[in-house]
Amino acid sequence: MRKLKNDDRGVTLVEIIVSIAILAIIVLPFLNAFVTATKTNVKAKNEMNATHLATNIMEGIEKNSMKTLAYQFNYPSECFDIADGFNISDGSSACELLKKSDKFDNVKRLEDISAEIVNKDDVITSCIHKTDAKAKIDDASLWNFRESDAHKYYFYMSGVQSGTKKYNALVTVDAKSDAESDNKVKKYNMDEVADMSAMDANFDCMSADKYSATNIIYAFNNMPGVGGITQQDIKRTITIDIEKYGASSNKATKVTVSYSYSINKNGVRKTFPDPNSALKDDYTMVIYDNSSDTVNHNLRNVYLFYNPWYTSTGTLYNTCNDVIIINNKDKLDCTVNIVKQKTISDQSELSTKESTYKAYVKVSEPGNRTGHAYTHIATNLNVNMGAPDNPLQPDQAIYGFNNNVIQNDVKAIVDIKNLTKSNASERLYDVKVAVYESKASLDDIFKDKDPVVTMTGSMGY
Numbered sequence: 001m002r003k004l005k006n007d008d009r010g011v012t013l014v015e016i017i018v019s020i021a022i023l024a025i026i027v028l029p030f031l032n033a034f035v036t037a038t039k040t041n042v043k044a045k046n047e048m049n050a051t052h053l054a055t056n057i058m059e060g061i062e063k064n065s066m067k068t069l070a071y072q073f074n075y076p077s078e079c080f081d082i083a084d085g086f087n088i089s090d091g092s093s094a095c096e097l098l099k100k101s102d103k104f105d106n107v108k109r110l111e112d113i114s115a116e117i118v119n120k121d122d123v124i125t126s127c128i129h130k131t132d133a134k135a136k137i138d139d140a141s142l143w144n145f146r147e148s149d150a151h152k153y154y155f156y157m158s159g160v161q162s163g164t165k166k167y168n169a170l171v172t173v174d175a176k177s178d179a180e181s182d183n184k185v186k187k188y189n190m191d192e193v194a195d196m197s198a199m200d201a202n203f204d205c206m207s208a209d210k211y212s213a214t215n216i217i218y219a220f221n222n223m224p225g226v227g228g229i230t231q232q233d234i235k236r237t238i239t240i241d242i243e244k245y246g247a248s249s250n251k252a253t254k255v256t257v258s259y260s261y262s263i264n265k266n267g268v269r270k271t272f273p274d275p276n277s278a279l280k281d282d283y284t285m286v287i288y289d290n291s292s293d294t295v296n297h298n299l300r301n302v303y304l305f306y307n308p309w310y311t312s313t314g315t316l317y318n319t320c321n322d323v324i325i326i327n328n329k330d331k332l333d334c335t336v337n338i339v340k341q342k343t344i345s346d347q348s349e350l351s352t353k354e355s356t357y358k359a360y361v362k363v364s365e366p367g368n369r370t371g372h373a374y375t376h377i378a379t380n381l382n383v384n385m386g387a388p389d390n391p392l393q394p395d396q397a398i399y400g401f402n403n404n405v406i407q408n409d410v411k412a413i414v415d416i417k418n419l420t421k422s423n424a425s426e427r428l429y430d431v432k433v434a435v436y437e438s439k440a441s442l443d444d445i446f447k448d449k450d451p452v453v454t455m456t457g458s459m460g461y
Contacts, residue, residue, distance in 0.1 A: 049163035050435040050452035056083050057169055057433050062459045067145035071137050073155045079137045083160055097154040147426055151175040159438060166438045170445050175426040216261050219272050226268055232311040235262050235321045240302060243329040253299045253332060255288035303337045310353040320360040320398060327364045331374045338379040339419060351386025355394050362400035363414050373401060376415040428460040
């Protein structure tokens with residue numbers, strides 16, 4: 001019989017290495033494909049969740065008007081339906097953001113006028129303005145929407161759930177992109193209209209000068225030691241006192257208007273009415289007092305309609321014969337509308353007198369050193385009523401604020417605007433929704449750094 005020989009030497013190291021190399025060549029592409037597919041699936045799922053969230057938010061934005069949208073982000077705890085399933089009470093947050101230069105601050109642009117404001121500089125002008133602390137989103141008459149000067153708004157949501165993850169989202173609503181800077185009529189796709197605050201007979205305050213110059217001249221010439229007085233010798237001072245009133249509520253306000261007349265001629269100084277006489281009461285009127293109002297609506301506007309004294313041509317307080325003083329004693333936020341009336345029918349004569357007329361307007365806010373006045377002035381001073389379309393209009397108003405009489409400084413402190421300035425309302429908006437990972441910081445978000453998904457749309461009304 002022949003003996004068989006078995007080769008049982010085993011596998012050499014070289015053979016093992018070669019085998020592993022061959023296996024790696026075959027398997028690694030599959031492993032790489034598997035890892036890549038897993039990463040792609042995770043990224044796709046992340047983008048799908050973010051896209052779903054962006055769509056959800058976009059639909060929530062577009063179904064609201066800008067007014068209700070701004071309200072919801074300023075008062076999210078009262079009503080918030082921007083994103084389905086987004087519960088404000090679960091620790092998530094929603095607010096409006098303010099852009100300062102190239103930085104964004106996580107600040108609600110909120111000013112509740114029912115609250116006590118200590119320092120005006122700490123308050124950011126709001127696009128939502130409550131006129132009553134109890135106002136809800138359905139009580140539209142108790143709150144207002146104020147368009148931003150930049151016509152651009154930023155709304156922020158953090159910790160918004162979508163799928164198994166949470167995200168942060170920034171919504172940018174931009175009306176400026178629809179503006180035509182060289183065509184004012186089409187600016188923001190809305191014709192310009194006169195922008196004068198509405199007169200509310202119930203809650204606004206109105207006053208009219210009702211004392212004739214003839215009667216005042218007669219009163220002075222009947223005083224002992226006085227004679228030959230003409231209107232040119234008389235200084236008229238109209239004083240508007242605005243103050244908190246009533247112990248029951250610090251929201252109650254009182255507005256008093258008083259008129260006084262004075263002369264300083266040939267060493268003779270006289271005032272009418274005599275401040276120590278009972279006659280002064282005939283020239284003082286409390287024209288607004290809401291201390292008995294159970295709702296305590298806040299004062300919004302004071303309207304002063306007066307007949308200008310065209311003998312007032314001086315450029316200083318001492319030489320100006322028409323003086324209007326606004327004493328905002330408790331620094332209440334309101335607008336005083338100072339309105340000249342036409343007293344001359346002939347346009348040419350009126351234009352001549354308007355070209356030399358001067359009125360001294362002083363705003364007094366005791367203790368206010370913030371550099372920002374609470375009193376706003378809307379007026380047709382500086383408009384020649386005899387030639388309103390003339391591009392060259394006179395400087396009729398001389399302004400003072402507390403002890404400050406430098407015109408540029410005063411105008412920087414007091415908000416002074418033309419009574420009939422045109423205002424182009426926003427109507428169309430471009431909307432951008434950017435969704436970020438929940439770990440993204442505000443700085444990264446506002447630099448538009450690495451959003452998961454971005455979606456654009458539009459809204460209008």
